[in-house]
Amino acid sequence: MNAPEKFLAGSKAQPAVGSPRIHDSARAHVAGSAVYIDDIPEVKGTLHAAPILSNVARGKLLGVDPRAALQMEGVKGVVLAQDIPGDPILATFVHDEPIFARDTVEYLGQVVGVVVAETVMQARRAARKVQLRIEALPAIVDVREAVQAQSFVLPPVTVRRGDPEQGIAQAPHRLAGSLDIGGQEHFYLEGQVGYALPLEQDNWWIYSSTQHPGEVQHWVAHALGLENHAVNVECRRMGGGFGGKETQAGHIAVWAALAAHKFKRPVKLRLDRDDDFMVTGKRHPFAYDYEVGFDDDGRVLGLKLMLAANCGFSADLSGPVADRAVFHVDNAYFLSDVEIVSYRCRTNVQSHTAFRGFGGPQGMIVMEAILGDIGRALGKDALDVRKANLYGVTERNVTHYQMTVEDNILEPLIARLEQNARYRARREEIARWNAQSPVIKRGLALTPVKFGISFTATFFNQAGALVHVYGDGSVQVNHGGTEMGQGLHTKVLQLVADELGVPCEKVRVSATDTSKVPNASATAASSGTDLNGRAAQFAARQVRQRLAEYVAEKQHCKPEQVIFAHGQVSGPDAVMTWEQLVDDAYHSRVQLWSDGFYKTPKIHYDKKTLTGRPFYYFSYGAACTEVAIDTLTGENRVLKVDILHDVGTSINPAIDLGQIEGGFIQGMGWLTTEQLVWNDKGYLATHAPSTYKIPATGDVPEHFRIELWPEPNREDNVGGSKAVGEPPFMLAISVWEALRDAAASARADGKVRMDAPATAENVLRALK
Amino acid sequence: MEAKTIRLVRRGELVSLANVPPDRTLLEVLREDLGATGTKEGCGEGDCGACTVVVAEPHEGSLRYQAINSCIRLAHSVDGMALWTVEDLVADDGSLHPAQEAMVQAHGSQCGFCTPGFVMSLFGMYQNHVCKGGTITRELAQEELSGNLCRCTGYRPILDAAAQMAKLPRVAVDEAAILAQLDQLAAKRGQVPASGTYLDPRSLPELLQLRALHPGAQLVAGCTDVGLWITKLHQQYRQVLDVTRVEELRRVEHYDNHIAIGAAASLTDAFEALVAQRPQLKTFANRFAGLPVRNSGTLGGNVANGSPIGDSMPLLIALGAHVVLLSVRGHRELPLEAFYTGYRKNVLAPDEVVAWIKVPRPQPGELLRAYKISKRYDDDISAVCLVVAMHLRDGVVAQVGIGAGGVAATPARALQTEAVLRGQPWTLETAQKATAALRSEFQPISDMRASSSYRSEVLGNLMQRFWLESQGHEQINLESFRLVEAATP
Structure with missing residues (x-):
């Protein structure tokens, strides 16, 4: 920030960064004028597509008979694999996913083609009438069955340090156990949608609700047999993403583009919600087996852990998701002697994909479960066991992937929350309550989060931006990040406004557009602001530098003496408004726009050995949650939540608070009410909000207190901030641990095997 | 058969929509025919609330406002009503309604896609509570927002907005003007034709006659189930017979030993009557779907569909309720449990309708x-x-x-x-x-x-x-x- 103290004196105006500025689209959201892809006025001649879905989990595709569909009103035709002009395989990293199923189908819901019609409903009705001839083959739905059958999308990975066998063998205490954790549907409120417009000379314009326009561009070009420069992808905003529109949006855009290619008309494809559930990937369900040895304090002396990720039928992002699970098994704890075996299982279900936390939650939860179990086995408070295992500051501070934890604030952070939430006193109150309450039992848990920030694929950690200053002094920013509700555009706008010393109202962020910033990474890994915010800041800084040099030349001073603040520019001789300066500079032919580029420093990582420094820094937090369960029915309720979370120096506390609260509630949903049920035929029986229950207003506890940790990022990050998108999600593991704590109080043996999500049925089962 | 013209009041103006098919949803008409894309489709089955709009009808001299799911509501069913979508709350000078302004100030929107639906539920609450001098408690807000899902915020800021909007300068609807316009529409309406694609009789004799004349017409009430047959099962109906305008069937009548709930009474009204007699049912009633579904859906529809997982039937059966079936041939009455013959099957004849549900009054003890x-x-x-x-x-x-x-x-x-x-x-x-x-x-x-x-x-x-x-x-x-x-x- 460049606003000098003397300018602030006597002025009520504050720099934009650090203020709880409202979302840049908030007024448009509430007025209904914020445009999502399905709201864009349709170009004349637009057709609509709907997918034809496999109704078998695995089989030989012997034939597709569209005759009945073709006779229906408004139907233009079908698009199948043979209509693909380019590569019939999607341009994914592993290159293992057909655009349309060809000779085989690999899950129930796999898209075999699309029907194209004049209206959406005509297309959807007709798609159901397309007859598929499929010879069913045995399918694998269950992840443990896949491990047995060695059915993998990618080879297993083992990370090992020390001698876990010996650690376990020599430990005074041992435990072994298993756990199954369910997946999660993203349930972005805006379903998947893409709109493909063929332009002149084989150029294409694609509107896509995507977290990764660059990848959509690449996939569409690849499918059409064109070079990337022929395809332009635009996304002003998504109605929610959560990882579900990182790769999954690409399929939709490709299908729409192929239909547009065949019929030479613009084609829009908006998935019906049920189809969205049936077609697209979700958070990976995981299964675990573990064996752990520990001392009298509960300190882990040896751990052997098997994690099996249910990846679905193709690799998609499962490799990096499973890697991140491996990286986050430690959560906040030092594991001296450990072996982690990670299986990436192929099953005949949707291809599971990115989802907020990206494997991190699935890695952490098993460690928290183990520590909870150790506490119960020793008759100790689980919090004391957790504390005994925390990473040290100067020793016991190297992760199992050989990264030194340099910014550890776990101990003071947990201590502060423990005190603020009155953990010990409530622990006693709850014990007293449970002793006399016949049906309702309460539970309490305080769990920490340590989450690594950066894409583990190091090359993704780069970003570009453009800052344009127009002749009237107004500023337009474009960067490679996408807006999915997380407030990225608002934060970038604040950063640019401060960099140029202008009010936020002078700055607008435009739609993400592959023709402006090329090769942009996905907006993912919580890194949107870290990367794009810095790139935009650097772009603005270059414009400012040119203006400062222009002023310095006129006022015979050094550029550093020129101050930009509050819409004014001052040198030693004169003060002028920003608009005056811009107008002068334009007429003196000063370049008023610039690009900016940023790449994250310090990170490196060896994919073969899974060692290095994959993360620039860690984000920390802790949550203390109290719950109640009904021992007659298993029904449960979250009663109180206290959170202390680390966002460094907040660029926008209102937005960060929104990410913490929203992430927590979404995590709570994952672990309580959101249950994905596939039957033994591989049919996803929960495929709409009528059967799949995300948290509603009534599930939010009245006592829901959030505090921010008052310390800047110790690494040089934009504005001293820390990433906030994903880490709070995992604070919700405290809900699940509290439920297990409550369940334990209702059991004579104090042991609890409880799979997630903790539906009433799963809780009741855990009581037996 | 002709489709009659839909007439409604929106933004103080009369809107006429001709040639709307009987099975077209209100959401389709809004987004595709009227270009009002502020209202969103989130699920197409009335479970997420992104498509929430507010309708109002005259009721005892003033307007009665109801938030409803436009995605499963048939467009013809709002004929003769006043309608508000999210766009309509913005004043001509661009200033926001308190329901909108409070959402902005409380940081109640993130991705913004559910926001129009929340705004409309808040607007319904504003009209029904704030404008009537009521206070917005957290419990009330949770109840009234029970049919709206948000995946971003965790709801706390939205609950704050609900409380906040009552504190902002009051914005009033010109009820007198709207009532006059609605009167005009009612006067224009005239006799219900004996045929047509969308039949919405206003009296019981008319209904019974039309039912006898058109046994093939799809019988609908609030459409909270039939709507899904259209959007999800892709059913098409060339003729629809809507019972919700039949005055006699919208009432709850009180007798010495029982109350008779008209089959076209909304679930909101039906539960209100049941809770008035048995206050311990309040929570159970509030847990029946979300508010927009209760506002559209009817007790008669719930009973007639007879879903094995519908919540009103176990209650009515336990209370010893009877159903009264009517046709031009006469009436019959039977215990509710005897109405069902199998999975979603019942004894209703092709010319019959469910008319009343008779619920015994509670006995002391x-x-x-x-x-x-x-x-x-x-x-x-x-x-x-x-x-x-x-x-x-x-x-x-x-x-x-x-x-x-x-x-x-x-x-x-x-x-x-x-x-x-x-x-x-x-x-x-x-x-x-x-x-x-x-x-x-x-x-x-x-x-x-x-x-x-x-x-x-x-x-x-x-x-x-x-x-x-x-x-x-x-x-x-x-x-x-x-x-x-x-x-x-």
Whole structure:
């Protein structure tokens, strides 16, 4: 920030960064004028597509008979694999996913083609009438069955340090156990949608609700047999993403583009919600087996852990998701002697994909479960066991992937929350309550989060931006990040406004557009602001530098003496408004726009050995949650939540608070009410909000207190901030641990095997 | 057959829509025909609330406002009403309505896609509560927003906005002008034609005649189920017979020994009448779907569909309710449980309609509990529903009605369990016998909501809960559980 103290004196105006500025689209959201892809006025001649879905989990595709569909009103035709002009395989990293199923189908819901019609409903009705001839083959739905059958999308990975066998063998205490954790549907409120417009000379314009326009561009070009420069992808905003529109949006855009290619008309494809559930990937369900040895304090002396990720039928992002699970098994704890075996299982279900936390939650939860179990086995408070295992500051501070934890604030952070939430006193109150309450039992848990920030694929950690200053002094920013509700555009706008010393109202962020910033990474890994915010800041800084040099030349001073603040520019001789300066500079032919580029420093990582420094820094937090369960029915309720979370120096506390609260509630949903049920035929029986229950207003506890940790990022990050998108999600593991704590109080043996999500049925089962 | 013109009042103007097919949804008309894309489709089945709009009708001299799901509501069903979408709340000078302004100030939107729906639910609340001098408590806001899902915010800021909007400068709807316009529309309307693609008779004789004339027409009420047959099962209906405008059937009539709920009374109104007599049902009523579904859906529709997991039937069966069926041939009355013949099958003849549901008034000393087990507390469908209504005389079970949902192909009466209880002293031993009887009486299926074994077990456990509650135990039911704690220092 460049606003000098003397300018602030006597002025009520504050720099934009650090203020709880409202979302840049908030007024448009509430007025209904914020445009999502399905709201864009349709170009004349637009057709609509709907997918034809496999109704078998695995089989030989012997034939597709569209005759009945073709006779229906408004139907233009079908698009199948043979209509693909380019590569019939999607341009994914592993290159293992057909655009349309060809000779085989690999899950129930796999898209075999699309029907194209004049209206959406005509297309959807007709798609159901397309007859598929499929010879069913045995399918694998269950992840443990896949491990047995060695059915993998990618080879297993083992990370090992020390001698876990010996650690376990020599430990005074041992435990072994298993756990199954369910997946999660993203349930972005805006379903998947893409709109493909063929332009002149084989150029294409694609509107896509995507977290990764660059990848959509690449996939569409690849499918059409064109070079990337022929395809332009635009996304002003998504109605929610959560990882579900990182790769999954690409399929939709490709299908729409192929239909547009065949019929030479613009084609829009908006998935019906049920189809969205049936077609697209979700958070990976995981299964675990573990064996752990520990001392009298509960300190882990040896751990052997098997994690099996249910990846679905193709690799998609499962490799990096499973890697991140491996990286986050430690959560906040030092594991001296450990072996982690990670299986990436192929099953005949949707291809599971990115989802907020990206494997991190699935890695952490098993460690928290183990520590909870150790506490119960020793008759100790689980919090004391957790504390005994925390990473040290100067020793016991190297992760199992050989990264030194340099910014550890776990101990003071947990201590502060423990005190603020009155953990010990409530622990006693709850014990007293449970002793006399016949049906309702309460539970309490305080769990920490340590989450690594950066894409583990190091090359993704780069970003570009453009800052344009127009002749009237107004500023337009474009960067490679996408807006999915997380407030990225608002934060970038604040950063640019401060960099140029202008009010936020002078700055607008435009739609993400592959023709402006090329090769942009996905907006993912919580890194949107870290990367794009810095790139935009650097772009603005270059414009400012040119203006400062222009002023310095006129006022015979050094550029550093020129101050930009509050819409004014001052040198030693004169003060002028920003608009005056811009107008002068334009007429003196000063370049008023610039690009900016940023790449994250310090990170490196060896994919073969899974060692290095994959993360620039860690984000920390802790949550203390109290719950109640009904021992007659298993029904449960979250009663109180206290959170202390680390966002460094907040660029926008209102937005960060929104990410913490929203992430927590979404995590709570994952672990309580959101249950994905596939039957033994591989049919996803929960495929709409009528059967799949995300948290509603009534599930939010009245006592829901959030505090921010008052310390800047110790690494040089934009504005001293820390990433906030994903880490709070995992604070919700405290809900699940509290439920297990409550369940334990209702059991004579104090042991609890409880799979997630903790539906009433799963809780009741855990009581037996 | 002709499609009659839909006429409604929007932004103070009369809007006419000609040639709208009878099975076209209100959301399609808004987004595709009127270009009003502020209203969103999130799920197309009335479960997420992104498509919420507000309609109003004259009611006792003023307007009565209701938030509804436009995605499963037929466009013709709002003929003659006033309609507000999210765009309509913005004043001509661009200033925002308090429901919108409060959402902005409270940071209540993130991705913004659910926001128009929340704004409209807030607007409904604003008109029905704030403008009538009521206060917005957290409980009220949670109730009224129960049909709106948000995936970004975690709801806290939206609940804040609900409280905040009452404190902003008041914005009033010009009710007199709208009432005058609606009067004009009503006057234009004239006789219901004997044929047409969308038949919406205003009187019972008209309805019965049309039903006899057009037995093939799809009978609809609030369309909270039939709407999904259109959007999800892709059914098309060339002719629709809508019962919701029949004055006689919208009323709740009070008699000495029972109340008669008209089949076209909304679930909101029907539950209000039931709760007025039996206040302990309030929570159960609020947990039936979300508010927009209760505002559109009718008790008659719920009963006629007879879903085995519908929540009103177990209650009505336990209370000993009867249904009255009418046709031009006459009327017949039967106990509700006798209405069903199989999975979503009933005794209704092609020319008959469900007209009234007669619910006996409570007798002094009635022990009544309604239990619902679902994955989510609000706006979910029961895995198991159990309702027990018991009368004790000198400690002996004199009369008992038990209705169960989620345990058979139809809503069911637990006749065997009732027999086990009747005439027995109400003791722990009897309760245990009833528990065992309930578990063996039904063979529920396993599905995505729960397993068969869980359903059976919990059915019995709910009888235990009933026993405990009948003995005056408190704090044994999460529904009413409140955390009592020492004051925070």
